[in-house]
Amino acid sequence: MENKILIALLSILIFACATPNKFEKNYPTYRENRNTLEQLEHVNDSTLHVTSTSTDPKYGYTELKPIMLGVYDCDDGADNRMKFFNALLGPNGEKVTAKRIKTCCPFHTLNSQTVGRDQKFGLLDVWELSYEGIETPLTIYINLYDQGEFLAPMGFTLKHPLNSN
Numbered sequence: 360m361e362n363k364i365l366i367a368l369l370s371i372l373i374f375a376c377a378t379p380n381k382f383e384k385n386y387p388t389y390r391e392n393r394n395t396l397e398q399l400e401h402v403n404d405s406t407l408h409v410t411s412t413s414t415d416p417k418y419g420y421t422e423l424k425p426i427m428l429g430v431y432d433c434d435d436g437a438d439n440r441m442k443f444f445n446a447l448l449g450p451n452g453e454k455v456t457a458k459r460i461k462t463c464c465p466f467h468t469l470n471s472q473t474v475g476r477d478q479k480f481g482l483l484d485v486w487e488l489s490y491e492g493i494e495t496p497l498t499i500y501i502n503l504y505d506q507g508e509f510l511a512p513m514g515f516t517l518k519h520p521l522n523s524n
């Protein structure tokens with residue numbers, strides 16, 4: 360009887376090891392460490408202080424170079440998204456509107472809200488930004504989990520750039 364239980368347990372273990380886990384796939388990692396920043400710099404309660412526009416034409420426009428809005432508390436990361444959009448203007452100071460498209464592109468992160476050995480992963484947020492006069496909205500990728508660089512993607516200007524008073 361004991362043997363049977365042992366065999367059953369063993370086969371569960373073997374089965375568990377042999378089954379490829381969807382969280383073990385070769386997903387990218389944008390940041391190796393846990394976030395330490397309590398909050399990103401704000402202009403006021405509804406606006407992040409985004410200080411400059413990226414000079415990299417790919418920044419923000421591909422899943423490989425997402426805008427990093429994560430902070431220590433995951434919920435604050437999600438709040439930062441709208442505050443980030445609020446900091447942006449079009450190339451000639453136009454008001455920017457943002458439309459949520461989807462989430463995509465799983466990645467490994469230690470900063471996921473989900474606790475659990477197999478669940479340290481996140482999804483990127485995909486949004487379309489537009490402003491008056493633009494022909495095709497611009498698709499941008501945001502990482503709400505990990506902290507890092509948060510600049511305006513190329514083609515946008517800022518309400519409060521670094522050098523303005």
Ligand SMILES: *[C@@H]1O[C@H](CO)[C@@H](O)[C@H](O)[C@H]1NC(C)=O
Nearest residue numbers: 402403404405406445518519
């Ligand atoms: C916060 O700052 C933004 C950008 O300057 C401005 O548009 C908005 O009106 C401000 N909000 C408040 C509540 O002061």
